[in-house]
Amino acid sequence: MGRAAAVAAEVLAWWLLLTGAWLVLISTVDALEYLVGASAALLAAVAAQAARRAMSGR
Amino acid sequence: MSRRMRMWVLATGGLAVAVLLVAGYARLPHFGGAVHPYGERAVSAALARHTANVISSVNFDLRAFDTLGEETILFGAVLGTVVLLRQTRDEREVPPAPAEVAPPVRRYALIMLPVALLTGLYVVAHGQLSPGGGFQGGVVVATALHLLYIGADYRALEKIRPVGTYEVGDAAGEAAYLVLGVAGLLGGSAFLANTLLPYGTFNTLASGGTVPLLNAAVGMEVACAVVVLLARFLDQAVEIEEDNGSAMGKES
Amino acid sequence: MTDALTLVSLLLVAASATAAVAVRDPARQALVLAVLGLALAVLFTVVQAPDVGLSQLAVGSALTPLLILLSVRKVRRRGQHEGGDR
Amino acid sequence: MNTVPYLVAGWIFLVGCYGLATSRHLVHAVGCLTVCQSSTYVLLLAVGYRDGGTAPVFSDVTPGSRPLVDPVVQALALTDVVVGATVTALLLALVMQVAKRHGTVNPDELSELRG
Amino acid sequence: MNGWLVAATVLLAAGFGPVVWGVATGPLERRVVAQNFGTSVVCLVMLLLSQAYVRPSYVDLALVLAVLGPAGTLVYARLLADDLGDDPPHANLLTVVAASAATVIVVAMCVATGPGRATVKLVLIGVLLVAGNVIASRALAGGFPGAGASTRD
Structure with missing residues (x-):
């Protein structure tokens, strides 16, 4: 159970960080930007976690 | 034809082209003309359709059919590369040796992978607003994935990059572009006509009718196409060895 | 002032293009092609074409060099070790 | 100043052709072809430029407030860049096949093999 | 007389000219360092041009270059490790010059744009550029010890 929680925590951390980065990148902020930004950040967060596991799992 | 003779032909041909070019340039409108x-x-036309980035509007709305042709060139080139660089009978696949990489470089690759991915998605999503679009964003996303190869080794990259999925993604991107075109046809107007969706308010993410959707389809296709392309090149350069001269294949 | 900037960026593009052809070794040429891509991106920004500059940066900074260097590695390992211009 | 960009585009094209013709390594020849192709970007965008103009991208500029450069040539140059990269990849794949089949990448030796 | 434009022209001529000469001649070690320095110079020129033309959207070019430029240099460090193996370039001077120039220009632009998300974006680009430059020069100075020996990685 511990591993899944760690994975979820890491993805969540990356997700918040990347959504913040998205909000910095865009010029005008509105509801749709939030939605697209959050989904893009989620995708990037999952990729970040998978990359770390792939790199360390040697 | 001896090399010297070939040089002469090149020199005269080049000189003739140069003279013609200069003569032509003299009659071109001046640089910076109005x-x-x-x-x-x-x-x-772009402002009428509430698309802020006129270049994306030209690419995905006024000349959407040409961009479909360009997509097919991309798809065909990737198909050709996949066929050309397949593993032949007299070759065998050698699992890549793990490479030692300096820790700071590995950490940099791990941190930059999501940031580059996010930048690529940002460039794709805002294609019809700020500079950028499906092409540029797709290439940035694909390069972001390969930070894992650059930062670590090919084995790590292969773990998170199933090539089959990306080949399907490449085809799905092209198909999505076509489906959007046919939807215009079904919607009663012309193929790839931008009359399907409302144009939305200017300078927002949902403006421009079908331009953002075509942008996303092109972004997905370019990203997957470049990943498949690099996968084939990496396989050839890193993994595939020829069977007979296996000794020759060891040292560089 | 913009004329001077345009002239400088055009000169840099012409110089790096000539250098890209003059360098005979493919691996070293990949480096010069990357610098040519950078010079072109600057010229595109000066000529007010940010989209084209963005695509040149995306393609020329990491993708083309990676393709060329992987091909050189494959060709060098397969073909004979040509003495010539090593 | 009014024809210098065109002359630079012509120069890049001729230098690329010279490199292509005198190259002794097929990967170097593909690089020279990329140089030739970049001359088309310079020519296209030089044709579309307007003095004091700015890019017709209205995310941070109100339409009609500033003179604009021509977006059509930019769209052409944009697709040109991406297709150029993909064609370069295809050519490099062909070079790998030539090296595999003939064991050499020197264009002169290749023609001799054909006899 | 747009000051930003003058700065961009001077930086381009004084910074990128030697880069083109450095990448076309000399030992491979010096060429790769020149390419790495060229990425930083062009990214800073892009920032200055976006300020000179009063077009904040041009900053996206500097952003993509700050993200992909160092990746390109890492590609060279990785795939040319065999040739770079003998005397890795210790061009720390160029890294220091690039980092200080980046700090000066980003601070000047932040002052010019004033507080707000655009300033945070500029700082983000500056940080990405300096970090990328430092890591890339670190990689060039022997960041792939293993890859130097083994041919397959």
């Missing part, structure tokens, strides 16, 4: 008839029409 006569741009197509430009004004393209800008007014």
Whole structure:
């Protein structure tokens, strides 16, 4: 159970960080930007976690 | 034809082309001139459809059919590369040896992978607003994935990059572009016509009718196409060895 | 002032293009092609074409060099070790 | 100043052709072809430029407030860049096949093999 | 007389000219360092041009270059490790010059744009550029010890 929680925590951390980065990148902020930004950040967060596991799992 | 003779042919041909070019350039409108008839029409057409980035509007709305042709060139080139660089009978696949990489470089690759991915998605999503679009964003996303190869080794990259999925993604991107075109046809107007969706308010993410959707389809296709392309090149350069001269294949 | 900037960026593009052809070794040429891509991106920004500059940056900074260097590695390992211009 | 960009585009094209013709390594020849192709970007965008103009991208500029450059040539140059990269990849794949089949990448030796 | 434009022209001529000469001649070690320095110079020129033309959207070019430029240099460090193996370039001077120039220009632009998300974006680009430059020069100075020996990685 511990591993899944760690994975979820890491993805969540990356997700918040990347959504913040998205909000910095865009010029005008509105509801749709939030939605697209959050989904893009989620995708990037999952990729970040998978990359770390792939790199360390040697 | 001896090399010297070939040089002469090259010299005379080059000189003739140079003379013709200079003669032609003399009659071209001056650099920085104010006569741009197509430009004004393209800008007014794009503004009529609430697309802020006129270049994306030209690419995905006024000349969407040409971009479909360009997509097919991309798809065909990737198909050709996949066929050309397949593993032949007299070759065997050697699992890549793990490479030692300095820790700071590995950490940099791990941190930059999501940031580059996010930048690529940002460039794709805002294709019809700020500079950028499906092409540029797709290439940035694909390069972001390969930070894992650059930062670590090919084995790590292969773990998170199933090539089959990306080949399907490449085809799905092209298919999505076609489906959007046919949807225009079904919607009662012309193929790839931008009359399907409302144009939305200017300078927002949902503006421009089908332009953002075509942008996303192109972004997905370019990203997957470049990943498949690099996968084939990496396989050939890193993994595939020829069977007979296996000794020759060891050292560089 | 913009004329001077345009002239400088055109000169840099012409110089790096000539250098890209003059360098005979493919691996070293990949480096010069990357610098040519950078010079072109600057010229595109000066000529007010940010989209084209963005695509040149995206393609020329990491993708083309990676393709060329992987091909050189494959060709060098397969073909004979040509003495010539090593 | 009014024809210098065109002359630079012509120069890049001729230098690329010279490199292509005198190259002794097929990967170097593909690089020279990329140089030739970049001359088309310079020519296209030089044709579309307007003095004091700015890019017709209205995310941070109100339309009609500033003179604009021509977006049509930019769209052409944009697709040109991406297709150029993909064609370069295809050519490099062909070079790998030539090296595999003939064991050499020197264009002169290749023609001799054909006899 | 747009000051930003003058700065961009001077930086381009003084910074990128030697880069083109450095990448076309000399030992491979010096060429790769020149390419790495060229990425930083062009990214800073892009920032200055976006300020000179009063077009904040041009900053996206500097952003993509700050993200992909160092990746390109890492590609060279990785795939040319065999040739770079003998005397890795210790061009720390160029890294220091690039980092200080980046700090000066980003601070000047932040002052010019004033507080707000655009300033945070500029700082983000500056940080990405300096970090990328430092890591890339670190990689060039022997960041792939293993890859130097083994041919397959």
